[in-house]
Amino acid sequence: MRGWLKLLTTLVVVGLVFFVLAQAVRPELVTSVGPKAEIAAPLEVREILERRCEQCHSDEPRLSWFDHVAPAYWLVAHDVREARSRLNFSELGTKPPAVQRAELFEAVNMIQLGAMPLPSYRAAHPGSDVTEEELATLKAYLNPFAPDGLAAMNAAPPPVAPPPSDGVRKGAASVSLSGVPYFPDYRDWKVLSTTDRGDNKTLRIITGNDVAIRAVEQRKTDPWPDQSVFAKITMSAVDDGQGHVASGKFVQVEFMLKDAQKYATTQGWGYARYKGDELKPYGADKHFDHECTGCHEPMRDNDYVYTLPIARPGVGR
DSSP states (O other): OHHHHHHHHHHHHHHHHHHHHHTTOOOOOOOOOSOOOOOSSOHHHHHHHHHHTTTTSSSSOOOOGGGGSTTHHHHHHHHHHHHHHHOOHHHHTTSOHHHHHHHHHHHHHHHHTTOSSOHHHHHHSTTOSOOHHHHHHHHHHTOTTSOOOOSOTTOOOOOOOOOOTTOOOTTOOSBOTTSOBOOTTGGGSEEEEEEEETTTTEEEEEEEOHHHHHHHHTTOOTTOOTTOEEEEEEEEEEEOSSSOEEEEEEEEEEEEEEOTTTTGGGTTEEEEEEETTTTEEOOSSGGGGHHHHHHHGGGGGGTTOOOOOOOOTTSOO
């Protein structure tokens, strides 16, 4: 009995020593080098973002007292660095207003999907959820139907001008930085869904290649089979001033290519974005697709795909 008591005492002492020494290992999180550039949004919107988001998504995170205690602090520090790499409100104000609204749109989408704040953060910080009233304020600010002078009254919308189906354009790249090629026949694929982005006034059409369409018809989309490809064609939205919205100029086309083995580090999907008439591949380096995986993470129970196609009646039963 005395031997067990001695061992227990030794373990407690060693644990206390480790705990005290652990407090000295503290990665620095405050990185502010000057006054923060305020985002171009109303005061009530900025206050919500400061109260609910900037605890982690800023250069000056605000931690609870228990967050400062190692080893919990190490996990918090990792989460804060990861959060800032995806969206940093200390830097967002330096970007063009349209970019600010686009990033806020993605942030609000994450809140609606329950991905933000992180479930683990909510569990450790009761009351950190964005309230229904706060979410309504954010959504009202990003209201896609707010007047913006996009087009003059009775103006005729310009014709849609996507790239030619053969994909031949001066300076166009054949493969993105992630290795996903440009699929020149994407306009001939069947339409799976349509959507819109009110924050940046764009319309999107999602098409699928034969493999994806066959998977839909056979109801085999959980998971999607390898070599399934989606194309998301983005065009500007043109308002004629009378509530009629039509597609305008081609903006970009994005691809998702399923290859569970090749793209194992990015949720089994390869991502690519080709912008403008020149079809310029998007991204500063090969890690650009982290933006895509972060956005698609809330849809992990749907194989990371937002599009929820409905099979045609009588097919695949």
